[in-house]
Amino acid sequence: MIPAPFAYLRPDSLGAAVAALAADEDAKALAGGQSLVPLLRFRLAAPTTVVDLSGVDGLRGVADDGDALRIGALTTHHEVVRDPLVAEHCALLAMAARTVADPAVRHRGTLGGSLAHADPAADLPAAVLALGAEMEVEGPDGARTVPASAFFADYLTTALEPGEVLAAVRVPKLTGWGFHYEKFSRTAQAWAVVGVAAAVRREDGAVAEARVGLASMAPVPVRAGEAERACGGAAGAEDLRAAGALAREAGSPPSDLNGGADYRRHLAGVLAGRALARAAGMEAVQA
Amino acid sequence: MPDIRVTVDGVRYDDQVEARRLLVHHLRRLGKVGTPVGCDTSNCGACTVLMDGASVKSCTVLAVQADGSRISTVEGMAADGEWHPLQSAFHRRHALQCGYCTPGMLMAASDLLQDNPDPTEEEVREGLEGNLCRCTGYANIVAAVLDAAAEMRGAHTRTPVGGGTA
Numbered sequence A: 001m002i003p004a005p006f007a008y009l010r011p012d013s014l015g016a017a018v019a020a021l022a023a024d025e026d027a028k029a030l031a032g033g034q035s036l037v038p039l040l041r042f043r044l045a046a047p048t049t050v051v052d053l054s055g056v057d058g059l060r061g062v063a064d065d066g067d068a069l070r071i072g073a074l075t076t077h078h079e080v081v082r083d084p085l086v087a088e089h090c091a092l093l094a095m096a097a098r099t100v101a102d103p104a105v106r107h108r109g110t111l112g113g114s115l116a117h118a119d120p121a122a123d124l125p126a127a128v129l130a131l132g133a134e135m136e137v138e139g140p141d142g143a144r145t146v147p148a149s150a151f152f153a154d155y156l157t158t159a160l161e162p163g164e165v166l167a168a169v170r171v172p173k174l175t176g177w178g179f180h181y182e183k184f185s186r187t188a189q190a191w192a193v194v195g196v197a198a199a200v201r202r203e204d205g206a207v208a209e210a211r212v213g214l215a216s217m218a219p220v221p222v223r224a225g226e227a228e229r230a231c232g233g234a235a236g237a238e239d240l241r242a243a244g245a246l247a248r249e250a251g252s253p254p255s256d257l258n259g260g261a262d263y264r265r266h267l268a269g270v271l272a273g274r275a276l277a278r279a280a281g282m283e284a285v286q287a
Numbered sequence B: 001m002p003d004i005r006v007t008v009d010g011v012r013y014d015d016q017v018e019a020r021r022l023l024v025h026h027l028r029r030l031g032k033v034g035t036p037v038g039c040d041t042s043n044c045g046a047c048t049v050l051m052d053g054a055s056v057k058s059c060t061v062l063a064v065q066a067d068g069s070r071i072s073t074v075e076g077m078a079a080d081g082e083w084h085p086l087q088s089a090f091h092r093r094h095a096l097q098c099g100y101c102t103p104g105m106l107m108a109a110s111d112l113l114q115d116n117p118d119p120t121e122e123e124v125r126e127g128l129e130g131n132l133c134r135c136t137g138y139a140n141i142v143a144a145v146l147d148a149a150a151e152m153r154g155a156h157t158r159t160p161v162g163g164g165t166a
């Protein structure tokens, strides 16, 4: 299918991109196009102007920024998977990115595009939520920072206002933490029926702190707060599986062709326990 | 209409295109019809080409996004009248029936092997997870890619185009 016609702009600065988006209320930003091009083709989106961000300098790559990593919005999934700083300080992001789609989609799709698109079944939103990341947003009224916990507003909707561009994601360094991303999907390259992003900090052999982000359990990614709190002091996989089981109470899961709400609750409980135990190094990861 | 410059299989093309034109349609208009459209929903991988050396689904890239890039299609795989080892292995191992998925399979496989010259069977399956085949059941495709990988690590022999089986 062929998209409806649109004007195409490829500005070379962030200021020009913001101005172009602000000048047309039906304009859309284009990053990797792995969500937008399919929507254009189905004519589910018909923007009058498409503003390609690929010409803007400084939106791509991972930089060490003291107690956090600053990851440019146009950094691709493929680059996130291989980045040595990500591997050292927030490997959860790479674990989630590795499960996105297939190699060809990961070569084009970007971290910023995935977060701005805000599909409830997407993998990276759940990971940045668990990591406590912050979004650096640039707009007509200047720059602002939005925590991940306030960024995802509703189904396919974020806190981005018209004309605003997601410029970078600041991910706090959780050096020394253990991570695991557990995704359940029906076929290769499919979206998550439920996804669980787990981060665990251990002290003296027991769990001191844990974070759990869930994909596909609500219109937005959610934290499993009860499960997180129940992890404190856990000394083995059994404890973590019991704590993880509380994730079934989180969110307000949808019922769709991939599974009913009850099934998703069941999956969330089982997968959260497994993800926590693996993140803590208390259960072997099977290939 | 935007002007774009794309190098396809080593030949430079300067064109004016509608911004909405998909890369796969652009390639086919240039006569490079070796790259088919399969699903048109970004799922099947039949339209896979290499863009600056990395596999992409050309139905999910706008032609304007390819401005300035180097595209490799299945039509550029054979060199000097000889098949690429992947092409020979697909032939030898019966890795196709209708052949519709084959151009995309070959491009995805070549991306995989340049990244990982010695993949396990599991790694081949993962590398091709974005490419669907409705005919073969995949077993012969995986075998062909493993065969080609072994050959490419070793002697790098090529079979004459249209030439016989091994």
Ligand SMILES: Cc1cc2nc3c(=O)[nH]c(=O)nc-3n(C[C@H](O)[C@H](O)[C@H](O)COP(=O)(O)OP(=O)(O)OC[C@H]3O[C@@H](n4cnc5c(N)ncnc54)[C@H](O)[C@@H]3O)c2cc1C
Pocket (backbone or CB within 6 Å): A028, A029, A030, A031, A032, A033, A034, A035, A036, A037, A038, A053, A073, A074, A099, A100, A101, A102, A105, A108, A109, A110, A111, A112, A113, A114, A116, A117, A121, A122, A123, A124, A160, A164, A165, A166, A167, A189, A190, A191, A192, B042, B043, B060
């Ligand atoms: C076959 C297939 C399977 C997939 N499977 C998965 C999966 O399993 N898990 C998963 O998480 N994802 C999956 N995806 C989606 C993929 O992760 C996309 O890469 C991602 O959703 C969008 O990133 P993009 O860079 O391509 O954004 P685009 O498609 O370019 O943009 C998406 C949206 O975000 C907006 N946008 C993009 N960048 C910015 C920015 N910097 N600032 C403001 N707005 C912006 C655009 O205007 C648009 O509305 C799949 C995609 C395909 C085609």
Ligand code: FES
Pocket (backbone or CB within 6 Å): B036, B037, B038, B039, B040, B041, B042, B043, B044, B045, B046, B047, B048, B057, B058, B059, B060
């Ligand atoms: S035609 Fe491009 S993925 Fe199927």
Ligand code: FES
Pocket (backbone or CB within 6 Å): B095, B096, B097, B098, B099, B100, B101, B102, B132, B133, B134, B135, B136
């Ligand atoms: S050979 Fe027919 S689809 Fe693969």
